[in-house]
Amino acid sequence: MSDSKTPVTNDLNKLFDKIKDVRMAMLTTFDEQNNLHSRPMATIRPEADGSLLFLTDAHSAKVYELNKDSKVNLSYADPSTNVYVSVSGTANAYRDAAKAAELYTEPMRAWFPQGKDDPNIMILKVTITQGEYWDTPSSVLSQAFGYARAVVTGEASKDDDVNQHAQVVVK
16 A cells, blocks of 8 residues: 555556566465465456456466465566566456466466367466555666765655656456
8 A cells, every 4th residue: 555645646556657568477376264365476467448368277276375365466577677566456267268378378288288279278367456666776877866866865765756656456
């Protein structure tokens, strides 16, 4: 949750724009002891309804965990561009052979040996409820400016022209 100074928007496209070049997310679920359990997942694409799609194996622990508690978090990080995104929502795994074939790409054969027709492929759909992003310019000049301003003013760098932080809430 962000503080009262964090700008709030309802525009999911801002989140999608931040993660479009960050292929891998860390998907966090709750395990059977109610502990957090994270694993990397390749984001396939955002959907028109504002959800994010992944492919998963029907026999994976995450499918079991989501049946018990559908709340999830997705974390995206690209340190090379200083973009960080956190997405909260609910997830469900379901079978849809036509959709799986549409989303499948050949490198996925490592997880689905029978290819796009593998009977264990499930769609994992994350319906976003809210998200936050942090986007700091990666140029040395921008970071030096923020550092110099903090030294001169004695105040920590703020979410302004040097740093961009916003919360996205889905209505």
